Amino acid sequence: MKIFLVAGARPNFMKIAPIIRRMESWNAGASAGEKLLWRLVHTGQHYDYAMSMSFFEDLMIPAPDYFLDAGSGSHAVQTAKIMTSFEKVCLDENPDMVLVVGDVNSTLACSITAKKLNIRVAHVEAGLRSRDMSMPEEINRMVTDAISDLLFVTEKSAIKNLRREGHREEAIVFVGNVMIDTLFFQLEKLKKGDQVQGMGYEVKGKDKDGGDGYAVVTLHRPSNVDDKETLFGIIEALIRISEDMPVIFPAHPRTKKTIEAFGLMGRINASGIEMLPPLPYMLFLQLWKDASLVLTDSGGLQEETTALGVPCFTIRENTERPVTIDEGTNILVGTTKQGILSEYEAFRSGASKKGRVPELWDGKAAERIVDLLIR
Numbered sequence: 001m002k003i004f005l006v007a008g009a010r011p012n013f014m015k016i017a018p019i020i021r022r023m024e025s026w027n028a029g030a031s032a033g034e035k036l037l038w039r040l041v042h043t044g045q046h047y048d049y050a051m052s053m054s055f056f057e058d059l060m061i062p063a064p065d066y067f068l069d070a071g072s073g074s075h076a077v078q079t080a081k082i083m084t085s086f087e088k089v090c091l092d093e094n095p096d097m098v099l100v101v102g103d104v105n106s107t108l109a110c111s112i113t114a115k116k117l118n119i120r121v122a123h124v125e126a127g128l129r130s131r132d133m134s135m136p137e138e139i140n141r142m143v144t145d146a147i148s149d150l151l152f153v154t155e156k157s158a159i160k161n162l163r164r165e166g167h168r169e170e171a172i173v174f175v176g177n178v179m180i181d182t183l184f185f186q187l188e189k190l191k192k193g194d195q196v197q198g199m200g201y202e203v204k205g206k207d208k209d210g211g212d213g214y215a216v217v218t219l220h221r222p223s224n225v226d227d228k229e230t231l232f233g234i235i236e237a238l239i240r241i242s243e244d245m246p247v248i249f250p251a252h253p254r255t256k257k258t259i260e261a262f263g264l265m266g267r268i269n270a271s272g273i274e275m276l277p278p279l280p281y282m283l284f285l286q287l288w289k290d291a292s293l294v295l296t297d298s299g300g301l302q303e304e305t306t307a308l309g310v311p312c313f314t315i316r317e318n319t320e321r322p323v324t325i326d327e328g329t330n331i332l333v334g335t336t337k338q339g340i341l342s343e344y345e346a347f348r349s350g351a352s353k354k355g356r357v358p359e360l361w362d363g364k365a366a367e368r369i370v371d372l373l374i375r
């Protein structure tokens with residue numbers, strides 16, 4: 001069976017890595033006829049070293065077989081560029097299946113392209129719903145799921161969502177979370193003292209036993225960083241928190257651009273916020289795993305903090321990953337200064353949320369996916 005594995009943006013790389021590892025370990029013991037013929041397609045949605053290549057190095061992902069070089073652009077332009085290039089590759093190679101992960105524009109573009117060529121589509125991380133159609137990812141998730149043949153889900157809420165949308169029961173498979181496979185795998189490497197690429201930054205002396213600890217922030221959602229008033233409020237809240245403990249903020253390129261455009265850099269530089277470029281996976285893991293508090297609008301980090309029991313404030317009004325709230329350490333704090341700070345005051349007075357690791361987030365999701373594909 002020939003399978004295309006698609007990855008395009010930063011959060012895709014963590015999800016594809018364990019699937020490739022599992023396919024390779026199967027292939028090592030399989031006869032020629034049983035081998036899974038996989039090809040990695042990198043759409044090029046993310047292209048900066050820090051957003052793409054550094055992840056290939058840290059996560060030991062082999063060089064892609066195809067690089068589509070889509071780059072940035074409006075949603076239509078980016079999606080169209082990926083579709084046009086991906087169609088050529090599909091026509092040349094005629095795969096039996098296209099496997100897409102997550103909810104980025106590359107996920108949508110490649111699933112539509114494949115399906116229109118009558119190629120089967122498998123979606124890893126299917127069924128998550130924020131019910132917020134102003135989020136580009138919600139549209140990507142809904143469209144991809146609507147046309148996928150196999151729907152691999154990370155949490156039970158997703159099963160309910162897919163059933164409600166009328167998907168066939170046989171198509172829905174609860175496998176756990178490939179992002180957490182990567183987290184556990186890389187954590188082991190960190191424990192064994194694997195070299196961490198530094199990009200000029202070193203995590204030093206910020207152990208949480210040594211005082212008030214530190215907070216780690218990531219922000220990149222257009223609704224948070226492209227709107228001046230919202231971004232001002234969030235930064236004001238972070239500045240307040242930085243009066244109590246260092247706030248370390250590796251900033252997405254989009255976020256850095258808007259912070260500069262809105263003239264906020266001076267306020268940040270004068271505060272206890274330490275702004276950094278986006279960090280490679282291992283360096284970032286080393287940083288956030290020991291943080292006293294993570295504040296984020298990322299999807300993946302909500303899950304990762306839950307898996308390691310790190311308190312997490314999600315700077316959004318909703319989440320498509322409710323298990324992180326119901327069972328994990330995640331709290332939705334909204335996007336206003338008041339909302340963030342009122343939860344922060346509760347946190348400071350000791351009301352931190354204890355969580356548990358959700359079902360099947362055990363480091364074996366890729367194993368379940370690949371075993372099912374083989375069967």
Ligand code: UD1
Pocket residue numbers: 009010011045046047048051052072073078103104105106136137220252253254298299
């Ligand atoms: C994308 C995903 C989002 C995911 C995020 C993770 C979509 C709709 N959004 O958002 O779900 O959480 O990736 O990072 O697919 N840029 C660079 N260098 C890069 C990539 C982007 O400078 O390597 C800048 C460009 O100015 C670009 C902007 O970031 O226009 C946005 O990039 P884009 O890929 O459109 O979306 P993200 O905001 O990264």
